[in-house]
Amino acid sequence: MKIFTTHQTKEIDRRTIELEPILSINLMERASIAMTQWLTTRFAPGVVTVFAGNGNNGGDALAVARMLAIGGWEVTVCMASHNNLSPECQINYTRLTHLTKVKLHLLANGDAIPQPDEGIVIDGLLGSGINRPAEGTVLDMIQAINRLSLQVVSIDLPSGLRGEDNSDVPHHAIVSATHTLSLGFPKLAFLFPENDHCVGEWHVLEFGLHRTTIEAMTTPWHLTRAMDAKAILPARDKFAHKGHYGHALLMSGSYGMMGAAVLASKACLKAGVGLLTTHAPRYGYEILQTTVPEAMVSIDRSDILISEFPDLTPYDAIGIGPGIGLKTNTCEALAQLLDHITTQRMVMDADALNILSQHPELLDKLPRETVLTPHPKEFQRLAGNWSNDYERLERLRAFAIKHGIVVVLKGAYTTIATPEGTCYFNTTGNPGMASAGSGDVLTGIILGLLSQKIAPAQAAILGVYLHGSAGDIYANAESEESLTANDLVRHLGQAFRELKNN
């Protein structure tokens, strides 16, 4: 699903009005019907306090207030002013005044703001048209809303939040919503950890914007839904043999870190690879043979770390990093590997990434479309610091473009940036997955998919989706708290099945 900038959304809005054609007031009515339907399926009719601004966000709020009042809700509306209303807001204001049962408060500067103690709150003060941090009575109303202990449903955006960069907006100038009903598309800002405090649960409501315009409009930002991930999943051929699904080489483990090699190996196999060879230090031999009997083992000359790599000829894809450590011999083996790699696809994680940040000259040797899977700290070591989440995203794109690689920045809404600068935000997963070994499992999955000749960016998008989905399946059945990396491996089968049946 595409994510557009505020500016693009306005253009889609304009073209819908022109090409459908539809009057803007009727488009607003359609959006408001979609929001009212959402509200009435979620909440039983009761008390609702609606805060409305003077632009079209306020217009939406006034239309929703009218629809709820007609539906039997007890509606109170608070407005900062009824002057300088946008034309659509003005029409909805007039329509609302015809309903005598709606209580209307027009607040002048300094007036006490109603403080409801029951029901729900609808926040329609400011939407995508915000052009400066909230101020005056609108700011007072935002702060009054934030003092309430009621559920707050924001229209389009929590008032005060902008669709993209919010680096200059203080938290106290943004409504803290429990739900945000985003009109048409998600906003980029919803995906940033720094806005978690205000966005709450967000929902995209479709209301018939112009399809051809949406299809033609390009954007670097995409959200991966089940249908997008499913489209990547290749069908399995009835007459296939194990050679069809590729031969993966995993270089993983060191003394005390063999668990990483075990987890990544298991995950690679579960992701459907044909053959797996795990290259590990000598001392890991028995561990691997007993815990992952499906994998072949290639033994390093070193007992305790990886200091060499096998002949690469048989392999379709190489995964390196989980548990390898940062010792000089291992760094040298990695540098050598990069000199010898030919057609193999590659995924690098954990200590392989730390080696890259200690030896940035190696970044230039990465084969095009190599997949790196850093968590934020590893990415910071690789690409430098950032001061806000928007800047971090820009840095991610720039880094992927500069080095011609695929970067998977892990976290809530794990983001996959391609060498072309396109970003895909993942929608599966839960906080229970921020635990030991979770990254090793992801590396194994992506390696398994790369070996099956799925293009690197696609393998990363699908791998991240399945990894998160396995975590969600486990968390729904058991709990987030008890989730371990092994549980991810064990539920990968169900994640595939859910995706296929979707």
Ligand SMILES: NC(=O)C1=CN([C@@H]2O[C@H](COP(=O)(O)OP(=O)(O)OC[C@H]3O[C@@H](n4cnc5c(N)ncnc54)[C@H](OP(=O)(O)O)[C@@H]3O)[C@@H](O)[C@H]2O)[C@@H](O)CC1
């Ligand atoms: N996308 C779509 O397809 C559809 C979008 N729709 C809806 O339209 C919304 C966008 O509406 P919009 O453009 O009228 O702007 P909006 O957010 O209401 O705010 C602008 C008003 O606020 C004011 N103002 C600005 N900053 C301020 C501040 N810091 N502090 C105080 N005041 C401030 C500014 O007034 P000013 O004081 O600058 O004259 C202006 O009047 C969008 O979010 C969605 O809800 C739907 O109707 C259906 C179709």
Ligand SMILES: [K+]
């Ligand atoms: K709003």
